[in-house]
Amino acid sequence: MPTMQGETIMLAMKKFANKTLTLTSLGLLFLSHTATAELQNIEAKSMPTQSQTIATNNITVRKVQFLSQGTKVVGNLYLPANIKAPQSAVVVVGPQSSVKEQVSTVYATQLANQGFVALTFDHRTFGESGGVPRQLENPEMKVEDIHSAVTFLQALPQVKQNAVALLGVCSGGGYSARAAATDSSINALVTVAGFYHDPQVMRQWLGDNYQARLEMGKAALIKYENTGKVDYMTNVDPKNTKVAMPGQEAYDYYGTSRGVRPGWVNRSAVMFFEPFLQFNAIDSGHEIKAPTLVIHSDTALVPDGARRFFKSINSNQKNLHWMNTSNHIAFYDQPEVVESAASKAATWLKQTLNKSSD
Template sequence: MIKKFVSSLMLFSAVAAGGSGMSFADDGWDKTFEKSDRVNVRKVEFSNRYGIVLTGDLYIPKDASGKLPAIAVSGPFGAVKEQSSGLYAQTLAERGFVTLAFDPSFTGESKGTPRNVASPDINTEDFSAAVDYLSNSEYVNPEAVGILGICGFGGFAINAAAMDTRIKATVASTMYDMTRVSARGYNDSVDENARYEMKKNLNNQRTEDFRNGSYKPGVGLPEKLTGDEPQFVKDYWDYYKTKRGFHERSINSNGHWNMTSSLSFINMPILQYSDEIRSPVLVIHGEKAHSRYFGEDAFRKLKGNNKELLIIKGANHVDLYDNPDKIPFDGIAEFYKKNLK
């Protein structure tokens, strides 16, 4: 039973300037968290280097004056900006930052076809595109821009920091390395022969997809639980499939990743140059998270005395999506205040 759910989650169930005149979205609140009365939020669009138009929510403190430090936020993998990333963005905006929670390429309100596909390269680029936008915003000090990735986008955030020297500080919260789990399975349990069979099946699916003119979805979270699922599947379900975190545009809530997305993740590992990151990095993980080893291994590869690992006592993977008693928002804000100047 566990092997079944592990293999399923390996298939991924697991252009305007800042002052462009867009009106603030004060009604029609569509987030999974309560709206703050201390922050203004507006919908924005910007393009990445591949010409894909990304959509984000820009959060600005109501008492803002001058050019502020800024943070681009995305994740978890399969989520949208109205869920966890928006909560992080709004909460950090309450603490004095301009923040941008955005939908990655091919998902949510962002453009790109086919839909519900992911890429280690393009999703890393999405963070740099958000830095492009923030660096040109009238509200932002371009020398004080950081990023924050949650779950799979924690891995992409560290990957982006290894490439983009404009990123002055990075937080990876409850991170996954999606390329590692796709190629090797949980706890590196998939060997070369199993990986080869997986690639054969996925490439056969490519042929069928071309023949059919459509892309077959992978296996996502079940619509109902039987009670026999591993605890981490129950934790995901409790967030994405209930009132707590459900959103109709979220792949993990209401859809499935494109099955053949995993081919590029199997073949192109991220974090290859993360040991060359010179800017500060904070890795946060739950003590009881099934994914904890991703964060600890990523942290071990980082070099320098400006890297931090924070393990949250008693927290599981999903607690760091939205649990205010577990997410160390004050500590995250202090990290950015120290390093975004």
């Protein structure tokens, strides 16, 4: 999308100046482990940056910024209590359309309580991050953002460079799988209720709507490239089937106080259908070498896709953990489900990341 890339770069070039603690990382004036006192009062144009925002429940949360393909990405860095030496770290990647204050923060908090450094962030075009058109669910863009997040974490003095993992929830699981397949510096992968789809799965799921939505996405992209105008579609609406995320279950989270958060917008750019419907998360398993834990249930999305994905994983270290849940979004915010999944993930990551950092 040449016009999109040009506009996002232009947006990133706008002045964004803050006097914060600044850390420069690989590819961005690499200055790993430089004393923080030497980095005061440097403008955010040097990216990335971090500044303390909250210290609560024995976790320090810092607002952070880094660049992905030249565009500002904003995240939250969760640091465990009394951190005195570099720790294992996890990039937490949320579901379709989500922002960092939703599902991602739930798992990041759990992981930080287990001693991990955890990073949540808004993908480009979402939340506080830059990028246009807004609310564009483009899988390949999101995979690029994950790579940038990993690079950012590896440059932090609080992080063991060879002990960085991904934890992806729902669509974030599929995106994390692709990232792990294409980045050997990712040392472990956990997917939670991952949405593992390929064109075959989407055709079966959507039926006649598959081709119609694919054509709708193509037409919206052509319109955007020719006119700069963006067609949008509502994400969730229980009374409307012509939405980006149909069904009562999606509405029960995103349309209610369970999931509504500042920064989340109930719409998607229609042009997302073309890249999203043709994205293949399942085949990513063939290229994954990192230790991988797949957490799923019979009531989560596409359980057969989860089994196919797990079977395809090429790692010698892999584990499938099957849970009992009432539905898919129980993995988003139901305490007993989240705590069980996060505990299993933390145990797996401690075992595998400790080996990778030896």
